[in-house]
Amino acid sequence: MQLHEVRVHPSEENLPREEQLAWKIAEVATDPVGVTDEVTDMVINRIIDNAAAAAASLRRAPVAAARSQAARHPYAPGSTVFGLRGWYSPEWAAWANGVAVRELDFHDTFLAADYSHPGDNIPAILAVAQHTGRTGEQLLRGIVTGYEIQIDLVRAISLHRHKIDHVAHLGPAAAAGIGTLLGLGPETIFHAIGQALHTTTATRQSRKGEISTWKAYAPAFAGKIAVEAVDRAMRGQTSPTPIYEGEDGVIAWLLDGPDALYEVPLPEPGEMKRAILDSYTKEHSAEYQAQAWIDLARRLGQERTELRDPANIDSIVLHTSHHTHFVIGSGANDPQKYDPTASRETLDHSIPYIFAVAMQDGVWHHERSYAPERAARLDTVELWKKVRTEEDAEWTRRYHSTDPAEKAFGGRVEIRLTNGGTVVDEIAVADAHPSGARPFTRDQYVDKFRTLAEGAIADSEVERFLETAQRLRELTAAELGGLNLRADLPTDGPEGIF
DSSP states (O other): OEEEEEEOBOGGGOOOGGGSHHHHHHHHHHOOOOOOHHHHHHHHHHHHHHHHHHHHHTTSHHHHHHHHHHHTOEEEEEEOOTTOOSOEOHHHHHHHHHHHHHTTTOSOBOOSSSOOOGGGHHHHHHHHHHHHTOOHHHHHHHHHHHHHHHHHHHHHOOSGGGTBOTHHHHHHHHHHHHHHHHTOOHHHHHHHHHHHHHHSOOBGGGGSSSOOTHHHHHHHHHHHHHHHHHHHHHTTOOOOSSTTTBTTSHHHHHSSOTTOEEEEEEOOTTOOOOGGGGOBOOSSSSOGGGHHHHHHHHHHHHHOGGGGOGGGEEEEEEEEOHHHHHHTSGGGOOGGGGOTTOOHHHHTTOHHHHHHHHHHHSSOOTTGGGOHHHHTOHHHHHHHTTEEEEEOHHHHHHHHOSOTTTOOSOEEEEEEETTSOEEEEEESSOTTSTTSSSOOOHHHHHHHHHHHHTTTSOHHHHHHHHHHHTTGGGOOGGGGGGSSOOOOOOOOOSOOOO
């Protein structure tokens, strides 16, 4: 990997295009390196994982609304939409499928200087691949680029510190991935990246306080914008330049300011793109930083059933990383995280709620664990309000460690009992993490898909999709439409403009 120094340049310096980060990203996107079998297998896992999350969400209102919008835009040749059988305009297919994948907060993640769900790249890249008649091999290469760019940006540039939503790294990544898919030149990809970044920088209010249905739409919007940005760039339309380094650019005014200096790692020319191997999926439908805590809480509740009764608990303190404390913990200072009438989107970003329910139930379910009646249960509310988080410097250090043996997303729990006793335990990573107690392999991805698709997609369609996805590299252009979850779901709903 090469480290690229990125800083703000006054306009009078006239920073050459070839020295700008957007151009460096475009060069990575155009580098015709091969894809290893290991990376190919992980891309297939991620395609299956996305489909699993989408299948479970197809009848949820935000997904139905997005699907209804896409259905108003039939197109030939077009792209497929989860839950439908026709062909639709690619940017709207990217939109609808992006919402379906993201709705339950149930697919892959990468955490470093910032947050990301790099699987959000797949709907946009797949939609363009289907519409333009690309092969499975070309789709594979595009997805590998999208993952590489998003993860490399997340390693180096913190958005959340400045209350910018993490999809600002997704827009450029998806644009770069589409560029690789289509075999575009660096200048076209450069302008697509600039446009995508310029139009996907938004505040983190979508993940703060009372979290709304927009949480699922935000990454889908970034994917849709990336499709449109590439289309404009292919037509010769240019972008704000330099988009990152300009004195009125993203870094100067939205991030660390005019004195900022970032070191962004990108593959060297000829170096394989392997960043997808550093990402990790979710066994549970919740914010990734809750995954390990769910596993620990389930185990504690099963081993010490008395911990499920709030009458036995004086306090529960989760000592954890800065990110966990301030994003999904009590450090966020969001009273909504303790509100039994809060939205599902709010509850899946409340580690006090999640820990209490997982400990009481000994399981975690993507629907039942968030049901209004479950959140309102009196003994749960009492226990929930006894849970708080504290930042621990060592867990923050481990969160940011680049050493896989040290990197951790969990923490230490201290439970003070009303009888004067204490229970102390800790967990570093989720059970499903590559370093966890039960790392996910292809079998677990397939089981997750079959489980979540049950009752939503016909069994024959589930098996057809799995067979198609696992032949990714050899798929012809005619077969690429098979990477869809075919059903006859309704496209009507509340009326809008379309």
